[in-house]
Amino acid sequence: MRALCVALLFLHASGSGKAAGASGAKGNRFVCTAVPAGADLSCPVEATNRVQSTSPQEEELRNTIIQLRETILQQKETIVSQQGTIKELNSKLARCEADAKSRGGARRKDYSKNTMGDLPRDPTETVEQLGKTMQSLKDRLENLEQQLRANTSGGMFPNELRDLLKRRLTDLESQLLTRVAELEEEKSQLYNETTAHRQRTENTLNSLLERITELEKSNSAFKSPEDFKVSLPLRTNYLYGRIKKSLPEMYAFTVCMWLKSSASPGIGTPFSYGVPGQANEIVLIEWGNSPMELLVNDKVAQLPLSVSDGRWHHICITWTTRDGFWEAYQDGERLGTGENLAPWHPIKPGGVIILGQEQDIVGGRFDATQAFVGELSHFNMWDRVLRPIDISAMANCSAYMPGNVVPWVDANVEVFGGATKAALEICEDRLFDS
Structure with missing residues (x-):
């Protein structure tokens, strides 16, 4: 403790002396005296306070550094969260596309077979359910984009990541809209095929009924019941x-x-x-x-x-x-x-x-x-x-x-x-x- 105190006083005296010498003023002189054995070796309070005291500029810089550090940590957490969201959306989009392909392959084989996991078995309900799912994904993407815009407007998001996310969001939105259009077209085709099949069935039944009627008439078309x-x-x-x-x-x-x-x-x-x-x-x-x-x-x-x-x-x-x-x-x-x-x-x-x-x-x-x-x-x-x-x-x-x-x-x-x-x-x- 004594050596630290003497060193601080020496440094202070040297700094003061250099400053005084540079300005042409006379420097202060310090006299070292012997300290009796058993005396208090702690630094004087005044000298300690003089060493620990800092200027207001230093305090402001220190607070700024702390705030920047906290901001960086928050931005890092935000980036990690948004990257996880993007991965989740990519995964859901891939599953959507896989389910749609699977459904497209099996639709012509068996309309009653469930090829979409827990989606309804009816083709119209399947298309509606996929449309709802895609609309939900689109809403989440829009919310994420708004958050990104809010973050980037404050100048706290890297330009490269911001541009990448914008492009990715645009691509996802385009893919979702394309898929919805394809599903709507498939829905229309299914309706047309069902209508055509129903018409063919009705025509066949009508032909059979006409034939039955003709046969009944031929069996009962006697001029009188005994002829x-x-x-x-x-x-x-x-x-x-x-x-x-x-x-x-x-x-x-x-x-x-x-x-x-x-x-x-x-x-x-x-x-x-x-x-x-x-x-x-x-x-x-x-x-x-x-x-x-x-x-x-x-x-x-x-x-x-x-x-x-x-x-x-x-x-x-x-x-x-x-x-x-x-x-x-x-x-x-x-x-x-x-x-x-x-x-x-x-x-x-x-x-x-x-x-x-x-x-x-x-x-x-x-x-x-x-x-x-x-x-x-x-x-x-x-x-x-x-x-x-x-x-x-x-x-x-x-x-x-x-x-x-x-x-x-x-x-x-x-x-x-x-x-x-x-x-x-x-x-x-x-x-x-x-």
């Missing part, structure tokens, strides 16, 4: 027609129809009626080389009819439970009679009438060898025996009598397995055959 025929062109076990109505309990019947067939051997089974417990309740069949037969309750009567010449023929069969008496008519002429065919047996109700097949169980289990091959029309059934004059009038096309139990009408006949219904005016077609 149609059922065609069974093949001997199979799956082509047949079905009468929707069933029979009540009957003690007599007359069944008439027009037939056209050239099948050999035998035309097959024009119709059959089966009930639970008796599949052969009523059957008309010509099987193999046997003559045509009428079955009632599985009892058989042979009929003297021949209709396999490929022409239209009108046939009628009558039967009554009293003595089992029957009659057979062809083209209005009675060709045979008989009796004792299931006498006193009432026809059971609730069965199924099949055209073109013989039933082994009610409504099914058909045998192709017994199938009817040809065309059939005007199948009518009554619950009584018709007079010969009425049968002749129908065969000569001078009168028409629909059956009171089963009338021949379009709505009453179904076809299956490839059997068809077509328009037919039987009397005109019969005249053409003759």
